[in-house]
Amino acid sequence: MALKRVWIPSPNYSSRGGSGVRLIVLHTAEGARTIESLGGFFQGDVGASSHTGADDKVNTIGEYVKRSNKAWTQANYNPAAVAIELCGFASWSRDEWMNNHRNMLDNCAKWIAEEAAHFGIPITKLSAGAAQGSGRGVCQHADLGSGGGGHWDCGSGFPMDHVLDLARGGVPAPSEEDENLIASAVSESGVHHVFWVGEDGKTVWYRYQRRGESDWNDGGTLLKSNEKIVGLSASKSATGVLELFGRQADGGPVHTWQKPNQTAWSGGEEGKQRAAFTGLPK
Ligand SMILES: [Zn+2]
Structure with missing residues (x-):
């Protein structure tokens, strides 16, 4: 800041x-x-x-x-x-x-x-x-x-x-302090998700709004990182997978995803988050 x-x-x-x-x-x-x-x-x-x-x-x-x-x-x-x-x-x-x-x-x-x-x-x-x-x-x-x-x-x-x-x-960098710590994306089934990093800097929370509804539902904790998260990005892939990426302060990524028309999130635990990116430069 x-x-x-x-x-x-x-x-x-x-x-x-x-x-x-x-x-x-x-x-x-x-x-x-x-x-x-x-x-x-x-x-x-x-x-x-x-x-x-x-x-x-x-x-x-x-x-x-x-x-x-x-x-x-x-x-x-x-x-x-x-x-x-x-x-x-x-x-x-x-x-x-x-x-x-x-x-x-x-x-x-x-x-x-x-x-x-x-x-x-x-x-x-x-x-x-x-x-x-x-x-x-x-x-x-x-x-x-x-x-x-x-x-x-x-x-x-x-x-x-x-x-x-x-x-x-x-x-x-301002972007690392407070501008890049919230992200949103719409899933294949039209559910609008918003993700943000909590006060501890390590927990990603989310809420979602179903298609055609106006209420927001509390999704709770989506993932916990062992390092401080300094950036978030959410997107939907061509095959309809909702993807959330976080960048950790040490340069490493965290990642979790939701397959189309499912509600479960995968890769949320530390080992899987890291394993998906082994060998990437930090
Ligand atoms: Zn003086």
Whole structure:
């Protein structure tokens, strides 16, 4: 799911003056606890801003300055940086971050992945020397030293490695998250089926509507996968077999089918699902 960006424009920005972006810089806001209150602060005449901010809301960040412009948050390095302010504190321990602010870390990671993809910046942790030199990657405000304003955020407890691991997981394709997890098809006898993946990501449920009827009947569980299912497809073959295919997160397929004018589904158990596809590339 692409990160939702809530646009709260700040007047505190300027042109990058032709500079390219090589730094993805993480900060802690040291006060504001929500992206809205942070955005409100940056709308004031405070001579400061950030491109974005993150709080504990699921899959949502605040955006205050467009990435094509220069935000004012790390002094000499502003022209070369794109920045996020986490609505937390540099004094937080690793446990505080990991136990109570998972969503904020996830949001930060997704933002890193999106910016890295946009600017072609590698998702690697820069040393202070590389950050202050000509390195391309991700750093914390503290890594920029006195030229960056001499701050110490995001603090020694910030789980940078965890966030970068999450970010390297990539930007999940929207289709894998929520668009391809429902499918429908009409059988030979005119029964309309709809299939969807349940909340556990591994169970396919279905309902069906008989020809000429308006009620939907609960078909229950159609199959259970041992891996997360990230895509579904349903179709009817030329000989009238209703086919349901799922793609598992590990690349393997799951498959079940219903012969024409029958109600039973075949191949629903794991062994058969896999056996039908032995040797296919993942
Ligand atoms: Zn900072």
